[in-house]
Amino acid sequence: xxxxxxxxxxxxxxxxxxxxxxxxxxxxxxxxxxxxxxxxxxxxxxxxxxxxxxxxxxxxxxxxxxxxxxxxxxxxxxxxxxxxxxxxxxxxxxxxxxxxxxxxxxxxxxxxxxxxxxxxxxxxxxxxxxxxxxxxxxxxxxxxxxxxxxxxxxxxxxxxxxxxxxxxxxxxxxxxxxxxxxxxxxxxxxxxxxxxxxxxxxxxxxxxxxxxxxxxxxxxxxxxxxxxxxxxxxxxxxxxxxxxxxxxxxxxxxxxxxxxxxxxxxxxxxxxxxxxxxxxxxxxxx
Numbered sequence: 575x576x577x578x579x580x581x582x583x584x585x586x587x588x589x590x591x592x593x594x595x596x597x598x599x600x601x602x603x604x605x606x607x608x609x610x611x612x613x614x615x616x617x618x619x620x621x622x623x624x625x626x627x628x629x630x631x632x633x634x635x636x637x638x639x640x641x642x643x644x645x646x647x648x649x650x651x652x653x654x655x656x657x658x659x660x661x662x663x664x665x666x667x668x669x670x671x672x673x674x675x676x677x678x679x680x681x682x683x684x685x686x687x688x689x690x691x692x693x694x695x696x697x698x699x700x701x702x703x704x705x706x707x708x709x710x711x712x713x714x715x716x717x718x719x720x721x722x723x724x725x726x727x728x729x730x731x732x733x734x735x736x737x738x739x740x741x742x743x744x745x746x747x748x749x750x751x752x753x754x755x756x757x758x759x760x761x762x763x764x765x766x767x768x769x770x771x772x773x774x775x776x777x778x779x780x781x782x783x784x785x786x787x788x789x790x791x792x793x794x795x796x797x798x799x800x801x802x803x804x805x806x807x808x809x810x811x812x813x814x815x816x817x818x819x820x821x822x823x824x825x826x827x828x829x830x831x832x833x834x835x836x837x838x839x840x841x842x843x844x845x846x847x848x849x850x851x852x853x854x855x856x857x858x859x860x
Contacts, residue, residue: 582614583786586640586647587776589621590633593837597791597821597828599643599855604818605789606645607857617783618647622655623770639838643848652783654775661770664778665727665763667808673733674763676725677707678718698796702759703728724767728760729803738806743798746816753799753806761800773800781810792817793828821855 584605588598609616618640622628640647668674679687687704696702708730710718719725735755742752763774780788780801788798795817805812820828823836834840841851849859 581786582609582612583617583784584609584614584789585617585619585780585783585785586645587619587621587779588636589624589627590629590636591624591627592632593635593834593839594639595836595838596841596851596855597836599639599838599851600821600857601789601791601818602640602645603643603852603855603857604816606647608787608789608816614786615648616646617649617652617785619652619779619783620654621772621775622653623768623775625655628655635839639842642842643838643852652779654770654779657775657779657782658769660778660782661764661775664774664808665770668729668763671733671737671807673730673737673807674727675708675710675730675760676715676719677703677728677760677762678723678725679703679706680724698799699758699761702757703761705760708760725765726762727764729763731755731758731760734803734807738803741802741806743802743812744814745795745798746814748795748817751799753803755803758800758803773797774804777801777804777808777810780813781805781808784811786813788813788815790815790817791820793820 586602586605588594588602594602606616608614618636620633620636622633665674683706684703687706688701707728732755738753738755740752740754742750744750761771761773763771765771798815798817802812804810822828838851841854846854852859
């Protein structure tokens with residue numbers, strides 16, 4: 575699924591774990607208008623890997639809300655829950671390059687290790703994992719796996735830096751940045767009970783769908799360094815990014831799905847028109 579040459583392709587990728595609110599409306603409208611104004615394509619993707627929290631009613635609500643707002647999309651909806659084989663293949667490629675290792679540390683273990691060391695290095699994503707399981711022998715890893723212990727698969731940031739260096743990436747609002755793999759730490763790319771992380775899934779999905787412009791909120795700005803690193807390690811095409819400002823409530827807090835008063839469905843039920851809700855989200859009609 576590749577775009578035509580020089581065609582702008584954007585996407586909106588919500589999780590069906592709650593009702594869409596004004597912040598989602600802003601993000602969807604931003605991506606939709608970026609594609610339509612350039613004569614490109616706008617895609618819809620469902621990040622529905624968390625089976626425990628995803629609900630078919632919320633999925634239908636996404637379709638209903640977008641249609642009511644006047645947002646259409648091109649092609650079929652992509653579901654992450656149907657892409658497990660692609661994520662496994664991505665992990666296999668990373669493992670073949672010596673970039674993954676199993677981590678058996680619980681959050682409690684990590685806190686205890688940080689307390690013992692007396693410091694917690696911080697990077698763009700927050701506290702950096704201290705690397706406790708990075709040096710486990712193959713025999714110990716095999717023994718713990720045989721015991722059925724829970725684990726996460728982490729990216730070896732030192733190995734990643736040796737292979738990919740410091741790739742750069744471009745954001746329309748924030749300019750050009752370089753990735754420091756070691757500063758990111760050994761990020762989790764999968765868990766025993768979950769076949770992929772957000773970081774791996776979004777990187778592979780954007781490449782698969784031929785997305786050329788990733789538009790999303792500023793809260794994900796720092797995470798983009800991980801995605802750019804994965805693109806370099808997996809030889810994936812590199813899109814352009816635009817991290818837009820977030821909508822906030824009256825107290826300046828980022829909107830959340832639990833804020834039902836600003837849910838699109840609630841506003842619709844209260845009698846607001848699509849044009850009024852688009853204006854509330856910051857997109858007044860011309």
